[in-house]
Amino acid sequence: DAGVIQSPRHEVTEMGQEVTLRCKPISGHNSLFWYRQTMMRGLELLIYFNNNVPIDDSGMPEDRFSAKMPNASFSTLKIQPSEPRDSAVYFCASAPLQAAGFGYTFGSGTRLTVV
Amino acid sequence: SQQGEEDPQALSIQEGENATMNCSYKTSINNLQWYRQNSGRGLVHLILIRSNEREKHSGRLRVTLDTSKKSSSLLITASRAADTASYFCAPDSGGGADGLTFGKGTHLIIQP
Numbered sequence: 001d002a003g004v005i006q007s008p009r010h011e012v013t014e015m016g017q018e019v020t021l022r023c024k025p026i027s028g029h030n031s032l033f034w035y036r037q038t039m040m041r042g043l044e045l046l047i048y049f050n051n052n053v054p055i056d057d058s059g060m061p062e063d064r065f066s067a068k069m070p071n072a073s074f075s076t077l078k079i080q081p082s083e084p085r086d087s088a089v090y091f092c093a094s095a096p097l098q099a100a101g102f103g104y105t106f107g108s109g110t111r112l113t114v115v
Numbered sequence: 116s117q118q119g120e121e122d123p124q125a126l127s128i129q130e131g132e133n134a135t136m137n138c139s140y141k142t143s144i145n146n147l148q149w150y151r152q153n154s155g156r157g158l159v160h161l162i163l164i165r166s167n168e169r170e171k172h173s174g175r176l177r178v179t180l181d182t183s184k185k186s187s188s189l190l191i192t193a194s195r196a197a198d199t200a201s202y203f204c205a206p207d208s209g210g211g212a213d214g215l216t217f218g219k220g221t222h223l224i225i226q227p
Contacts, residue, residue, distance in 0.1 A: 004157075033214055043158075043203070043217040056214060091157050103148050103160025104215060 006092050006107035013114055018080040021110045024073055025094030033104065034067055034077050035091040043091075049075065050097055082114045117141055118216040119187075119204040127224040134191040136221040138204030147180060147187050148205045148215065158203065158217075161189075191223075199225045 005024040013019050025032050033048040047057040052069045060067070064083070069075040079086055089111050093104040119138045128134055138147070146165045150158040164171045164180045164187065171178045177190040191198055201222045205215040 042219050045214045045216055048214045093158075103150070103163055104158070105160065106157030108157050 004092055004094050004105050004107035006090075006110050008110060009108065010111045011113070013082055013112070015083055015114055016081045017114075018078065019082045019086075019112060019114075021077040021090050021092075021112070023075045023077070023092030023107060025075070025092070026105055027073065028096070029094035029105070030072070030097035031095045032069060032075050033093040033095070034075070035093065035106075036088045037091060037109075038088045046077070079112075082112075084114045087112055087114050116208050116213050116215050117144075117206050118218050119147070119206045120218050121202065121204055121221045123221060124219060125222045125224070127226060128194060129226050130194055130196055132194055134194050134198070134223055134225075136189050136202055136223070138187045138189070138206075140185050140187075140204075140206035142185075142208060143182070144206045144208050146207045147178075148207060149176075149178060149187075149189050150203045150205065150217070152201045152203065152220070154200070161202075194223075194225045196225050196227055199223060 007022045030051050034046040035043050037043045046059045047067045048055055049069045067077045089109045091106050091109045093106045095104045096102050119140045122137045144166050146163050148163045149161045151161050152158045162173045162178050164178050175192045180187045201220040203217045203220040
């Protein structure tokens with residue numbers, strides 16, 4: 001298995017532009033998680049899905065952030081409009097739904113820079 | 116899920132020495148997981164210990180869990196330069212599908 005695949009690896013955009021981050025979870029994993037990591041705030045859980053359904057989005061910082069999972073093999077995290085303080089590394093992770101006994105598999109992340 | 120607190124925040128040792136880092140949490144758990152993050156990379160799952168287990172081994176890793184003290188420790192024996200990374204614990208109260216949360220981690224540096 002190729003693991004969790006995120007794209008792009010790096011994104012540089014101007015303030016006010018729309019940014020879309022993509023994630024392909026491991027086949028057969030029913031849970032998908034989006035995290036954001038910065039030096040100041042560490043790793044923050046933004047939102048997670050079980051069986052493509054958003055379960056908890058309380059970590060989404062503002063209405064500018066939205067996430068979708070249209071099918072079991074694809075998820076997006078969108079920021080519109082983007083701001084410099086959104087600069088961070090965004091990670092996607094997946095896990096089996098009944099995850100007791102299994103850890104999460106993380107992607108390599110998308111490093112977002114908003115200028 | 117609740118967030119664990121790792122201690123120390125930073126640890127520097129010589130190659131070949133053992134490294135021990137600790138994790139404390141606040142409420143009862145189903146299991147506790149340890150992850151490693153190398154610079155610029157995603158987290159990698161190292162080991163999971165269930166609440167009814169006291170000790171678990173995986174290669175050079177040894178994890179202990181004391182539910183009465185709500186604490187866990189991760190021991191890396193015979194450290195190598197490649198072990199340089201940040202290590203995070205994740206106490207899991209909700210069966211694993213409720214979203215793990217992570218603290219600031221222990222940054223381990225192995226000096227050659």
